[in-house]
Amino acid sequence: MTTAAPDAPLLKVATLTKTFGGFTALDNISIDIRKGERFGLIGPNGSGKTTLINCISGALRPQTGSVVFCGEDITQLPPHLRARRGIARSFQIPRPFRSMTVLENLMVGLDFAGASSSLPEEDVAMSILTRMGLASKAGTPTDTLSQVELRKMELARAMAMRPKLLISDEAMAGLSSSEVDEVLDLLISLGEGDITIIMIEHIMQAVMRFSERMMCLDAGKIIAIGAPAEVMANKRVQEAYLGT
Amino acid sequence: MMKHRNSIAFWVGVAVFLIAVLSMTQIVRNEYPFFAGYVILQFIALAVAWSILGGYAGYVNFGTNAFFGVGVYTAVALFKATGVPLVVQIAAAAVVGLTLGLAVGLLTLRMRGIFFSIATIALAIIIETVVMNWRFVGGAAGIQIQRPPVTAPFDSYVKMLFFVQAVMVVIAISIARYIQNSRIGRGLQALRDDELAAECTGVPTLKLKLVACMISGALISAAGAPAAMYLQYADPSSAFNLSYSVSALAMALIGGTAHWIGPVLGAILLGSTQQLLAVTISSEVNVLVLGIMLVLFVVGAPKGIIGLLRPRYRLRAGGKP
Amino acid sequence: MFSMDLLLGAVVFGVLLGCFYAAVSVGLSVSFGLLDVPHVAHPAFLVLASYGVYQLNESYDIDPLLAGVLLTPLFFLFGLLAYRIYYETFERRGSDAGVRGIAFFFGIAFIIEVLIILQFGVDQRSVTATYIGKAWRFGEFRIPIRQLVAFAVALGLTVLLAVYLSKTFMGRAIRAVAQDEEALRLMGANPVRIKQFAFGIATAVLGVAGALLIIVAPVEPTLDRAYIGRTFCVVVMAGLGSISGTLIAAIILGVAESIVLTMFGASWAPAISFAMLLGILAVRPQGLLGR
Numbered sequence: 001m002t003t004a005a006p007d008a009p010l011l012k013v014a015t016l017t018k019t020f021g022g023f024t025a026l027d028n029i030s031i032d033i034r035k036g037e038r039f040g041l042i043g044p045n046g047s048g049k050t051t052l053i054n055c056i057s058g059a060l061r062p063q064t065g066s067v068v069f070c071g072e073d074i075t076q077l078p079p080h081l082r083a084r085r086g087i088a089r090s091f092q093i094p095r096p097f098r099s100m101t102v103l104e105n106l107m108v109g110l111d112f113a114g115a116s117s118s119l120p121e122e123d124v125a126m127s128i129l130t131r132m133g134l135a136s137k138a139g140t141p142t143d144t145l146s147q148v149e150l151r152k153m154e155l156a157r158a159m160a161m162r163p164k165l166l167i168s169d170e171a172m173a174g175l176s177s178s179e180v181d182e183v184l185d186l187l188i189s190l191g192e193g194d195i196t197i198i199m200i201e202h203i204m205q206a207v208m209r210f211s212e213r214m215m216c217l218d219a220g221k222i223i224a225i226g227a228p229a230e231v232m233a234n235k236r237v238q239e240a241y242l243g244t
Numbered sequence: 245m246m247k248h249r250n251s252i253a254f255w256v257g258v259a260v261f262l263i264a265v266l267s268m269t270q271i272v273r274n275e276y277p278f279f280a281g282y283v284i285l286q287f288i289a290l291a292v293a294w295s296i297l298g299g300y301a302g303y304v305n306f307g308t309n310a311f312f313g314v315g316v317y318t319a320v321a322l323f324k325a326t327g328v329p330l331v332v333q334i335a336a337a338a339v340v341g342l343t344l345g346l347a348v349g350l351l352t353l354r355m356r357g358i359f360f361s362i363a364t365i366a367l368a369i370i371i372e373t374v375v376m377n378w379r380f381v382g383g384a385a386g387i388q389i390q391r392p393p394v395t396a397p398f399d400s401y402v403k404m405l406f407f408v409q410a411v412m413v414v415i416a417i418s419i420a421r422y423i424q425n426s427r428i429g430r431g432l433q434a435l436r437d438d439e440l441a442a443e444c445t446g447v448p449t450l451k452l453k454l455v456a457c458m459i460s461g462a463l464i465s466a467a468g469a470p471a472a473m474y475l476q477y478a479d480p481s482s483a484f485n486l487s488y489s490v491s492a493l494a495m496a497l498i499g500g501t502a503h504w505i506g507p508v509l510g511a512i513l514l515g516s517t518q519q520l521l522a523v524t525i526s527s528e529v530n531v532l533v534l535g536i537m538l539v540l541f542v543v544g545a546p547k548g549i550i551g552l553l554r555p556r557y558r559l560r561a562g563g564k565p
Numbered sequence: 566m567f568s569m570d571l572l573l574g575a576v577v578f579g580v581l582l583g584c585f586y587a588a589v590s591v592g593l594s595v596s597f598g599l600l601d602v603p604h605v606a607h608p609a610f611l612v613l614a615s616y617g618v619y620q621l622n623e624s625y626d627i628d629p630l631l632a633g634v635l636l637t638p639l640f641f642l643f644g645l646l647a648y649r650i651y652y653e654t655f656e657r658r659g660s661d662a663g664v665r666g667i668a669f670f671f672g673i674a675f676i677i678e679v680l681i682i683l684q685f686g687v688d689q690r691s692v693t694a695t696y697i698g699k700a701w702r703f704g705e706f707r708i709p710i711r712q713l714v715a716f717a718v719a720l721g722l723t724v725l726l727a728v729y730l731s732k733t734f735m736g737r738a739i740r741a742v743a744q745d746e747e748a749l750r751l752m753g754a755n756p757v758r759i760k761q762f763a764f765g766i767a768t769a770v771l772g773v774a775g776a777l778l779i780i781v782a783p784v785e786p787t788l789d790r791a792y793i794g795r796t797f798c799v800v801v802m803a804g805l806g807s808i809s810g811t812l813i814a815a816i817i818l819g820v821a822e823s824i825v826l827t828m829f830g831a832s833w834a835p836a837i838s839f840a841m842l843l844g845i846l847a848v849r850p851q852g853l854l855g856r
Contacts, residue, residue, distance in 0.1 A: 021851075057444055083446035095441035097434050099502075108434045111427050113446025161446060304667045306605075355846050358603045361667055362797055365790060366839030373832050436664075486787075490675050497668055532679040539672040542665045543654045 008071060010035040010196050011056065011165060016065030018051055018220075025051040026062065027220040033165070033198065038191045040211030040228065041200045044240050047217040049200045050092060053167050057089045058082045070164070083113040086164030090154035090171055092200075096142035102129065102153050103138040109160035125160060132156045132186060148179040152186065159190065166190065167198045172206055180206055208232065216240065254421065258414050265410040269403040278406040282474060284515040285409040286467055290488065291495035291507035292416040293463035297456045298493065299501025300429060302436035303357050307348075307364030308492040310371050311341050311461050313484035315468025320381050320389065320478045327392070330408065334469040341465025342458045349457035353450060372484040386479025389472050405470050416463050420504035423459070432456060464492070487531050491515075494538035500548025509549050574706055575827040576820055581708070581716045583819025585781055587812045588719035589774045589792065590799035591726050592767035597797070598805040599743035600760050600767075602651060603667045608792035609674035610768060614640060614775025615784045616681055622692040629692045630718060633776025637769045644768025647673075648761045674789060681786040689783035697780065715777045720812075722773055726766075727808040739763040743806055794838035802845050804852025814853060 009032035018026040026048045033039055043049050054060040056067055058079030066075045074082050088109075097105050106125040114124070129135045132152045137145065145153060151171045158166055168187060172180045184206045191197045191210070201207045207214065207228070214231040216224040218240040224231045231237055269278070290308060298304050318340045319333035328336075344367075352363040376384045391401050398404040423429045434442035435449045443449045472478040491514070499510025514537070518530055545552055589611055596604045614636055621632035655666040691697075696710040730736035738759050742749050746756045778784060798818055803810030822837045845852065 059440060059444065078448075078450075079440075079443040080446050080448045083444055089444055091441065095438045097437040097441065099433060099437050104430075108430060108442065108447065109445045111430060111446075112448075157445060298664065302664045304664055304671070306671060351843055351847075355850075357663055358605070358667060359797075359801075359842070359846055361605065361671075362793060363839065363843065366794055366836070366843075369790060369794075370836050370839070373836070377832070486675075490672075493668060493671065497665075501664075528679055528683055532676060532683070535672050535676040535679060539669060539676065542669045542672065543650070546665055 009033055010037075010070060012066075012068040013052075013056065014066045014068070016052070016055055016062045016067070018048075018055055018060060018062045024220050026055065029065070029217075029220075029222060031215060031222070031225070033196060035164075035196055036194065037196050038188075038210055038212045039196070039198045040207040040214040041198055041217070042202070042204075042207055042214065042231075042237075043217035046219075047240070048220040049217055050169060051220075052217070053089060053169055053198070053200065057087055057167065080112070083161060086162070087167070088113070088158035088161040088163035088165070089167040090151070090158055090169055092169045092173070094147075094150040094154050096145075096150060096153060096157075098142055101139050101141055102134060102145070102156075105142060105153060105157050106160040109157045113161035113163075128156050128159050132159075133182075148175050148182065151175070151183060155183075155186065155190075163195065165196045165198070167200070169200045170202065171199075172201060172203050184210060204232070258418070262410060262414065265407055266397075269398055269407055275400060275402055278400075278402045280519045282402065282406050282409050283519060284512065285406070285413050286471070287491055287495060287515040288508050288511040289409065289413050289416045289467040290464060290492040291499065291511040292413070292420050292504060293460050293467065294492040295496040295501050295504070295507045296420055296423060296463070297453075297460040299496055299507070300423065300432040300436065301453055301456045303353065303453065303457070304361045304493070305364045305460065306361050306489055306493070307366075307368040308464055309484045309486055309488040310364065310368035311344060311464035312468035312471075312488045313368075313375065313480070314340055314344060314371060315465030316471050316478050316483040317375055317378075317381055318465065319469040320387060320472045323389070323472070324381065324387070329392075330470060330473065334408075334412070334466050337469035338462040338466040342462035344465070345458040345461025346454060348461075349454040353453045353457060368484060368486075368489070372480050375484070376480045382479070384480060386477055386482075388477050389475075391473055391476060401473065405474050408470055409467070412463075412467055416467070417504055417508065419459060419463065420507075423456075424504055428452060428455065487527075487534075490531065490534060490538070494534050498537060498541045498548055500550035502547060503550055506548050506550045513549070570705060571827060572824070575823045577706060577708070578712075579820030579823030580816055581712045581819070582823055583816030584716045584719040584723070584812070585712075585777055585815075586795055586799055586819050587723045587815035588715075588777055589771075590796040590815060591723050591808060591811050592770040592774065593796045593800045594803065594806070594808055594811045595726075595730075595739070595767035596764055598800050598803075598807070599739065600763055601743075602648070602764065603663070604670055605667060605793060606670040606674035606677070607771075608789035608796055609677040610640070610643075610771050611775050611778060611792060611796075612784060612786070612789045613677050613681065614771045615779040615788075616685060616690070616775075617772075618776045618779050619685075619690045619692055619784070622694075629694055629776045629780050630714075630773070633773040636772035636775065640772045641765045641769035644765035645761055647768065648764035651764075652757060652761070678786050678789060685786070687786060689785045690779070691783040692779050694780070711780050715781045718773065719777055722770065723808070723812050726770060727812075729766075730808055735759075735762065739766075740806075791835045794835060794842060798838040798842040798845070801842055801850075802852055807852065810853050 011033040013029060013031045016026055016029040029052060041049050051060065055062050058077060061076065066073055069085060069087065074085065097108060103125055106128060107121060110121050110125055126135060126138060129138055132155065134149065134152055134156060137149060142153065155168065155171060172183050175183065180203055187197060187199060188210060199207060199210055211228050213226065214228045215222055216231055216237045223236045223240060224234040294305060294308055315337035318337040322328055322333050322336050348363060348367055352360040375381065381387050394401045394404055398407065431442065431447045431452045434445065434447050435452060439449055495510035495514050496507040498514065499508065500506030514534060521530055541548060593604060593607045596602050596607065617636050618629050618632040621627045621635065622629050655669065696714050699710045700707045701710055701713060730740055738754060742756045742759045749756050795818065799811055799815045802814035802817065818838060818841060821841065822834050825837050826834050
C-alpha cells in the first residue's frame with residue numbers, strides 16, 4: 001500500500017463508467033478530491049450521484065475506470081476493506097442496525113473500522129454522540145428515533161470509523177428547515193478537522209453554504225464543476241433541474 | 245466487572261452441570277433416563293449449533309440433517325476401518341463438518357439468504373444419495389455397529405455416551421457464548437440486521453458468515469458422531485432424517501435466538517415433551533406438533549421463549565443483560 | 566457407445582419434461598419472482614394439490630385434469646389467506662423478518678408433508694385416466710400419451726398466465742406493483758390487495774399443475790424436496806419476474822435433466838437443478854431475461 005505524496009489528491013476517480021443492462025448510470029466520470037476539501041455533489045434524481053458514491057464506497061463495481069484512494073487502487077476492494085482504509089458513508093434512506101441501541105451501532109463502526117486508540121471504546125463512542133447531540137439517546141433502540149436523530153446517528157456511526165473521507169448521502173432530505181440547519185452545522189463543524197467530506201444534497205442553500213467546490217451530474221455525466229456560485233449560475237445546471 | 249462476574253457464574257454452572265451428570269451415571273441404576281437424556285442433550289447441542297449461523301447471522305440452514313448424517317457416517321466409516329475410540333471419531337466428524345460448512349459457505353454465502361437455505365436442502369439430498377451408494381458403510385440397507393467395551397468409570401456404554409454428549413453440549417454452549425460476547429458476535433448481529441450497512445461499516449461480512457457456517461457445521465457433525473454407537477446401527481434414512489433439520493431449527497427459534505440460552509430452553513422444553521409423548525403418539529404426530537409450534541411461535545412470539553420471559557431486557561452481544 | 570437415437574430421445578423427452586416444469590414453476594415466478602416472497606413451501610403446495618387430485622380421482626372417479634380445475638378456486642382462496650398471514654406477520658416487521666419468513670414457509674411445507682403422510686401414508690399414489698397407460702408411436706420413439714397431455718396443458722397454462730400478466734389490467738397492475746409500489750399507491754390502487762390477488766393466482770395455478778404432477782408420474786409425500794430445486798432453478802434462470810423466460814428456462818432444465826437421466830441414471834437427476842441454480846447465481850444472477 002503506497003502512501004500518497006503530500007500534494008496528491010485524497011481520492012482520484014478516473015474514467016469511471018457504470019452500466020446496468022442497457023442503462024448507463026455513470027459515463028466516463030473523472031474527478032479528483034483534495035484532502036480536507038468540502039465537496040458538494042448535486043444533480044437531478046437519477047443523475048448518478050448515489051451510483052458514484054456506491055462505486056467509491058464499494059457497494060458497486062464499475063464496468064471501466066478506477067478509484068484510487070490515498071495512492072492505492074481500491075477499485076476491486078470489497079466495501080469493508082475500503083471502510084478500514086478510511087472511507088465512511090451515510091445512506092440516503094438510513095440503515096441503522098435495528099436490533100441495537102444507538103451506542104451499539106457506533107460500536108460496530110469503532111470495532112471494525114475505527115483505528116484502535118488507548119481510550120476505552122465506549123468512552124470514544126460517547127464522546128462522538130455528545131458531539132452530535134445524541135448523548136441522551138445512547139441506550140435507546142434505533143426503532144424509536146426520529147428522522148433527524150436517525151440521520152445524525154448514521155453520521156455518528158460513520159464518524160466512529162475515524163474516516164479520512166466522509167460521504168453524506170442526502171442526510172437532510174425530508175427534514176424541517178431547523179433540522180436541516182442542525183445537520184448542516186454538524187457537517188460544517190466536522191469538516192473543520194482533518195477530514196474530507198463529500199455532501200450529496202438537493203437543498204441548494206445547504207450545499208452552497210457547505211461546499212468549497214461543487215460538481216453537478218446529469219444523466220451520468222459531469223456538466224459543471226467549480227466554485228459553488230459558478231456552478232449554480234451555470235445554464236446547463238439550471239436546465240437540468242428545471243427542464244428546458 | 246459485570247463481564248467477569250458473568251464468566252465466573254457461567255463456569256461454575258458448567259462445573260456443577262458436569263459433576264451432576266457424572267454423579268448421575270454413577271448413582272442411577274435404571275438405563276432409561278440415560279437413553280432419554282442422551283436424546284435431549286443431543287437436541288440441545290444441535291439447536292445451539294444451528295443458532296450460531298441461523299440465530300446470530302440470520303442464515304437459515306435447512307440441511308442440519310446433512311451435517312448430522314455426515315457426522316454419523318464419518319464415525320461409522322472411521323470405526324469400521326480403524327476401530328479408533330469415540331473421541332477420535334467425534335473429532336474427525338467435526339473436521340468433516342467444518343470442511344463441509346466451508347464448501348457450502350463458499351458456494352452460497354455470497355448470495356441472498358434464501359439461496360443459502362435452498363442450497364442446504366440440495367446438500368442433504370446429494371449427500372444422502374452418495375451415502376446410499378457407498379457399499380463400505382452398508383449403502384441403503386445400513387450397517388450394524390458393535391460397541392467396543394466400555395471404559396471406567398462407566399459401567400454401561402449408554403451412560404458413557406450420555407456423559408460424552410453432556411460434554412459436547414458444554415463445548416457448544418461455550419463456543420456460542422464466546423461468539424455472542426465477542427467482536428464476531430457484534431459483527432454477525434450487524435450483518436443480520438443490515439448486511440450492506442455492516443459491510444460499509446467495516447464488517448467483513450463474508451468472512452464472518454463463513455466462520456459461523458463452519459463452526460455450526462462442525463458442532464452439528466460432532467453431535468451426530470456418537471449416534472451410531474447409541475443406536476448400534478446406522479442407515480441413511482435415519483441418519484439423514486429430516487426431523488433433525490426441523491427440530492434444530494424449531495427448538496432454536498422457539499427458544500429464542502438472541503441469546504445462547506434460548507436454544508437450550510427450546511431444546512429442553514420440546515425435547516422432553518417429545519420424549520414424554522413418544523410412547524403415546526406416533527412419531528409423525530410428534531414431529532407435526534413441532535412444526536405447528538414452530539409456525540405459531542414464528543408468527544406470534546418472534547423473540548421466542550426468552551422474549552416472552554424477559555420482554556424488556558435486551559440480551560445481546562456484549563454480554564450485558 | 567452413445568447413440569444419436571438415445572440422445573435425440575432424451576432431448577425430446579426433455580422438452581416435454583421442461584414444459585411440465587414450466588407449469589409447476591410459473592406460480593413461483595409470480596410469488597417469488599415478482600412479489601419477493603421467500604416461498605419455499607411452493608413445491609409443498611404443489612404436492613398437496615396433486616394429492617387433492619388423487620383423492621378426487623380415487624373417490625369420485627373424476628378425471629385428474631378436471632379435478633385440478635376444480636381445485637383451482639380452492640387454491641386461489643388458500644393463496645389469498647396465505648399471503649394475508651405472511652404480509653401481516655412479516656412484510657411489515659423490521660429486522661429478523663427475513664429469517665422468520667423463511668422459517669415460516671419451511672414450517673408450513675413440513676406440516677403439509679407430515680399431514681399428507683398421516684392421511685395417505687408414504688407409499689406412492691397415482692391416478693387413472695383414459696390417456697394414462699397408452700403410448701404414441703412416432704417413428705422409433707414411443708411417447709406416453711400422458712406426457713403429451715401434460716405437455717399440452719402445461720404449455721397452455723404457461724401461455725395463459727403470461728398473456729394474463731401482460732394484457733389484462735389486473736395482470737399489468739401486478740407487474741407494476743413489483744416494480745414500483747409507491748407509484749401504484751399514489752395512483753390510488755392498494756398494492757397489498759394487488760399482491761394478495763397475485764399470490765392467490767400463483768397458488769390457484771398449482772391446482773392444475775398438481776394434476777399434471779400426478780399424471781406425469783406417481784407422487785409421494787417427500788416429492789416437494791426434489792421440486793424445490795427445480796422450481797427455484799427455473800425461476801432464477803428465467804430471471805426473476807420473467808414469465809416468458811420461465812418456459813425457456815424450464816425447457817433447458819428439462820433437457821439437461823433428461824440427458825443426465827439417460828447417461829447416469831435417476832438418482833442424480835435432482836442434483837442437476839441445484840447445480841444449475843448455483844451456477845446461474847454465480848455467473849449471471851439476473852437470469853436469462855431478468856427484470
